[in-house]
Amino acid sequence: MNAAAGEAQERLHFLQRLGELTGRIRATPEADDIMLEMSAELCNLFCADRITIYALSPDGACLESKLKTGLASFKQLKLPVSKESVAGYAALARRMVNLADVYDEAGLRAIDPALRFQQGVDRRTGYRTRQMLAAPILDGERLLGVVQLINNTRNCPFSAVVEEATGILCDAIATAFARAAGAPERDRSRFALLLPDAVLPRAQLETAMRSAAARGLDIEDVLLDELGIRIGIVGRALAQFYGVPYFTFQVERRRPQRLLDAFNRDFVVRHGWMPLEEGRNGLFVLAVDPDAARASGAFARVFPDATPIWCVTTRREFGWMTTQFFGADSDGGAEATTIRPGPGPARPDVSQALVGSAVLPLLEGALRQGVRELHIATESGPDGTIRFTVTGVLAHGRG
Incomplete structure (x- = not known):
């Protein structure tokens, strides 16, 4: 099997696994099931060391973590919807952000002069964030939350394939969030x-x-x-x-x-x-x-x-x-x-x-x-x- 054929086969396998996961997400009766049951599978599929899924707060002012793998603390993370963080910017601008190095200030300014990376968690935990991909979860024009991938396990920027797959994942989570909002x-x-x-x-x-x-x-x-x-x-x-x-x-x-x-x-x-x-x-x-x-x-x-x-x-x-x-x-x-x-x-x-x-x-x-x-x-x-x-x-x- 030549390299091109092997790459095509790998992509097909990736999309099949993605389809299985997003199908389960869309069908889940409780949005929190996504966080509890699929976090390891999502990290493995996207080659991410950590994943955080944020939901928009009821007042629309901040993002609240629904899932955060890799952190010992169970304290909920809250980020303002603003340019003061990568996830906050993805929510504010309603666009995907893919960073090769979050500490590269020139790279941040190239996206937006006011964009910042919150370094506080790294300082407190000793963890070193490098790559980050953040994408908004949207229901039409309505913001529901953000998906954030941290550190590619292959130690390279997240690929275009992962960007496309993250968009598909966001669509599935939007379906689950929208269903949960109408369920009470x-x-x-x-x-x-x-x-x-x-x-x-x-x-x-x-x-x-x-x-x-x-x-x-x-x-x-x-x-x-x-x-x-x-x-x-x-x-x-x-x-x-x-x-x-x-x-x-x-x-x-x-x-x-x-x-x-x-x-x-x-x-x-x-x-x-x-x-x-x-x-x-x-x-x-x-x-x-x-x-x-x-x-x-x-x-x-x-x-x-x-x-x-x-x-x-x-x-x-x-x-x-x-x-x-x-x-x-x-x-x-x-x-x-x-x-x-x-x-x-x-x-x-x-x-x-x-x-x-x-x-x-x-x-x-x-x-x-x-x-x-x-x-x-x-x-x-x-x-x-x-x-x-x-x-x-x-x-x-x-x-």
């Missing part, structure tokens, strides 16, 4: 799997989930109306599922006038989120599906300068709060079917608004300490006092 609403019912067996045995729960799906019902309504599960238990399962605090409905909660000035009932019902309270560390935002609300990017468009603190509640309680702040749906039309309010709760005997004001600083502090759920129970005293008990769940080991 469909997958929300899985929160029910976190209900304790003591509350609802697993076999009975699975039967209820199948029944809800067959009848086109929300599993939340089945749990509350047909199985009699307390709403607080459902809310705590949602909090555990999304990893955010659970906010219960409070009849005495005051409408945040300034925050809701730009909102109407139709928007809140269709999008399933609303701002609740301004805190020292950000804006508390209530959602029935924090993942979907976060992925939509709507918060950043409405509050471009605010930091969201996402909270979750049941659809039932969200419906009550929507009615409390915006009034009942007058025509009972389409928006009434999006968030089902259900029967309203009885007005409590104690002023929950006073308690809410008292414990808000406690909630903010709890969030900083990794408490993912805070539940407040109140009781009226005979002398007009209000006794309240606060319980929570600490996310052990959160860094």
